[in-house]
Amino acid sequence: MALQPIARKSLSDDVYEQLTTEIVEGRFEAGATLPSERELAEALQVNRGAIREAVRRLGQAGLVDSRHGSGHHVLDYRRAAGLDFLPRLLFRADGDVDLDTVRGVLEMRSALGPDVARAAASRRDDAQLAELHRLCAAHAAAAEDLGEQQLLAIAFWDVLVDASGNIAYRLAYNSLRQVYETVREAVAQVLADEIVDNARMRQIAAAVRDADATTAAEVARALCERGRRGLETALSLFDDA
Amino acid sequence: MALQPIARKSLSDDVYEQLTTEIVEGRFEAGATLPSERELAEALQVNRGAIREAVRRLGQAGLVDSRHGSGHHVLDYRRAAGLDFLPRLLFRADGDVDLDTVRGVLEMRSALGPDVARAAASRRDDAQLAELHRLCAAHAAAAEDLGEQQLLAIAFWDVLVDASGNIAYRLAYNSLRQVYETVREAVAQVLADEIVDNARMRQIAAAVRDADATTAAEVARALCERGRRGLETALSLFDDA
DNA sequence: CGAAAGAAATTGGTCATACCACTTGACCAG
DNA sequence: CTGGTCAAGTGGTATGACCAATTTCTTTCG
Numbered sequence: 001m002a003l004q005p006i007a008r009k010s011l012s013d014d015v016y017e018q019l020t021t022e023i024v025e026g027r028f029e030a031g032a033t034l035p036s037e038r039e040l041a042e043a044l045q046v047n048r049g050a051i052r053e054a055v056r057r058l059g060q061a062g063l064v065d066s067r068h069g070s071g072h073h074v075l076d077y078r079r080a081a082g083l084d085f086l087p088r089l090l091f092r093a094d095g096d097v098d099l100d101t102v103r104g105v106l107e108m109r110s111a112l113g114p115d116v117a118r119a120a121a122s123r124r125d126d127a128q129l130a131e132l133h134r135l136c137a138a139h140a141a142a143a144e145d146l147g148e149q150q151l152l153a154i155a156f157w158d159v160l161v162d163a164s165g166n167i168a169y170r171l172a173y174n175s176l177r178q179v180y181e182t183v184r185e186a187v188a189q190v191l192a193d194e195i196v197d198n199a200r201m202r203q204i205a206a207a208v209r210d211a212d213a214t215t216a217a218e219v220a221r222a223l224c225e226r227g228r229r230g231l232e233t234a235l236s237l238f239d240d241a
Numbered sequence: 242m243a244l245q246p247i248a249r250k251s252l253s254d255d256v257y258e259q260l261t262t263e264i265v266e267g268r269f270e271a272g273a274t275l276p277s278e279r280e281l282a283e284a285l286q287v288n289r290g291a292i293r294e295a296v297r298r299l300g301q302a303g304l305v306d307s308r309h310g311s312g313h314h315v316l317d318y319r320r321a322a323g324l325d326f327l328p329r330l331l332f333r334a335d336g337d338v339d340l341d342t343v344r345g346v347l348e349m350r351s352a353l354g355p356d357v358a359r360a361a362a363s364r365r366d367d368a369q370l371a372e373l374h375r376l377c378a379a380h381a382a383a384a385e386d387l388g389e390q391q392l393l394a395i396a397f398w399d400v401l402v403d404a405s406g407n408i409a410y411r412l413a414y415n416s417l418r419q420v421y422e423t424v425r426e427a428v429a430q431v432l433a434d435e436i437v438d439n440a441r442m443r444q445i446a447a448a449v450r451d452a453d454a455t456t457a458a459e460v461a462r463a464l465c466e467r468g469r470r471g472l473e474t475a476l477s478l479f480d481d482a
Numbered sequence: 483c484g485a486a487a488g489a490a491a492t493t494g495g496t497c498a499t500a501c502c503a504c505t506t507g508a509c510c511a512g
Numbered sequence: 513c514t515g516g517t518c519a520a521g522t523g524g525t526a527t528g529a530c531c532a533a534t535t536t537c538t539t540t541c542g
Contacts, residue, residue, distance in 0.1 A: 008309070012297065049290055049293070052290070052294060053293060053294055053297045056253065056294045056297065056298060057297060057298060057301050060298050060301060060302070060325075061301070061325075062415070068249065078408070078411055078412075079415065080415065081412055081415060082323070082324055082325035082412055082413075082415050082416035082419065083323060083324040083325065083409070083412045083413045083415075083416045084301075084302075084323035084324065084325040084416075085325075085412060086408070086409060086412055089408060100408065101408055101409070103407075104407040104408050104409035104410065105409050107356070107360065107407055107409070107410075108353070108356075108407065108409040108410060108413065110356070111352055111353050111355075111356035112349070112352050112353065114352075115348070115349075115351070115352035119348065166344075166345040166348055166349065167319070167327070167330060167341065167342055167345050168324070168327060168342070168345035168346050168348070168349040168417075169345065169348075169349060170319055171319075171322055171323055171324045171326060171327055172323075172324045172349065172413060172416075174303070174320065174321065174322060174323050174324075175323035175324045175325075175413075176409075178323070
């Protein structure tokens with residue numbers, strides 16, 4: 001593996017992680033009140049400012065509701081958190097990947113992907129079209145290198161999402177991608193069938209070029225389903241073991 | 242209008258809003274560096290802690306990248322922000338609603354809604370099923386009261402999303418709903434065709450009961466499309482004016 | 483002159499302490 | 513039962529200081 005920049009985490013990052021973990025794992029139940037900022041500062045041996053920065057972020061993420069004079073009240077993250085919080089649910093307490101979350105992400109991608117391609121076919125501009133074809137060619141040239149093809153496939157979807165001209169798709173894609181990046185290398189083999197499918201990438205690019213929304217959506221659906229089947233196959237082998 | 246709780250916003254909330262506005266409207270371009278915390282504190286006449294709380298949230302939202310000793314660097318929110326940031330893009334500088342964002346949200350809903358219904362049909366439990374039917378009945382009883390029917394329709398989808406058993410759908414729904422809530426009353430008339438469609442709600446509930454995923458998805462698609470057509474019709478009238 | 487080394491300035495990160503503003507609950511007067 | 517008062521607890525804001533990483537400028541030396 002290539003060298004990685006050293007991950008520096010500030011104190012409040014650490015506090016944030018600890019608190020989210022406690023909440024997700026139910027040690028602070030919905031409806032409960034967080035310990036006071038002063039108590040948390042004492043317990044975690046950090047300054048109150050660090051606690052406040054972390055709790056503010058909890059509020060933004062939709063995990064707590066802060067009320068002046070009353071305290072920080074824990075919410076049900078399933079009802080109040082947004083898609084940005086999904087990466088935080090990918091790993092469970094024991095460090096294992098939560099497979100239901102992975103399944104959910106792929107299911108959502110299968111629902112969105114076709115419509116992204118459909119929209120891109122009707123709204124793409126020439127620069128995006130050219131970039132799609134360039135990526136298809138690079139992808140073909142990178143055969144035998146799964147990791148590289150995976151990155152190119154990501155870049156391909158990135159352009160497609162841009163071409164869809166839908167800011168909601170753009171932001172949702174960013175959120176899902178954050179989950180994907182976390183486990184990218186680990187799932188490369190599982191998704192290999194999809195990742196190496198240069199033919200379908202080209203078909204999508206061609207359909208987008210021809211403004212053939214129906215074909216673009218249909219091929220995108222088939223492409224996403226390949227990855228999904230790959231995962232289900234891997235999981236079924238897992239269950240047998 | 243019913244009495245509303247008084248909205249209190251803290252200083253850091255205000256700072257956060259101002260900074261997001263500046264970034265979204267391009268006065269701080271991607272790649273640029275934010276003024277130092279000390280400068281911001283001086284300029285906005287608040288203490289540095291309030292600035293830090295706000296900037297931390299910018300970092301969590303994906304708008305800036307903070308580097309010790311270097312500064313807070315502005316990112317391209319279109320590429321780095323997640324779906325949680327969508328509500329912040331709903332209103333433009335002049336206070337008008339950004340119609341492209343509304344279009345995008347409805348488009349995304351049309352893509353997800355059918356798959357949510359499909360998944361719900363295969364995974365729902367009895368309690369969720371009963372709740373769906375209860376909401377259908379209440380919705381029928383609330384005819385003539387568009388606002389009430391709108392709330393019941395939201396509750397209906399809420400249960401459906403739960404029943405889908407997909408945490409990604411759950412969180413994405415939460416994000417989209419935050420956008421919807423912001424303009425809920427304003428768009429009730431525009432989406433009226435969908436909101437009053439008790440027949441399709443019942444069809445979905447029935448299909449979910451019968452574990453008929455295909456029908457559930459198909460009817461959900463038709464239902465979402467009604468709302469979308471309502472918006473497009475309203476917008477076309479708008480363009481003529 | 484140019485590159486390397488070092489010093490200074492700038493910036494984010496952390497800390498301690500104080501005080502203000504709001505909420506809550508207990509108690510009391512009407 | 514209502515409304516008022518009060519004290520304790522909690523979040524919100526403010527200062528001022530110092531640490532740590534980075535950037536910029538200056539100096540030094542080949």
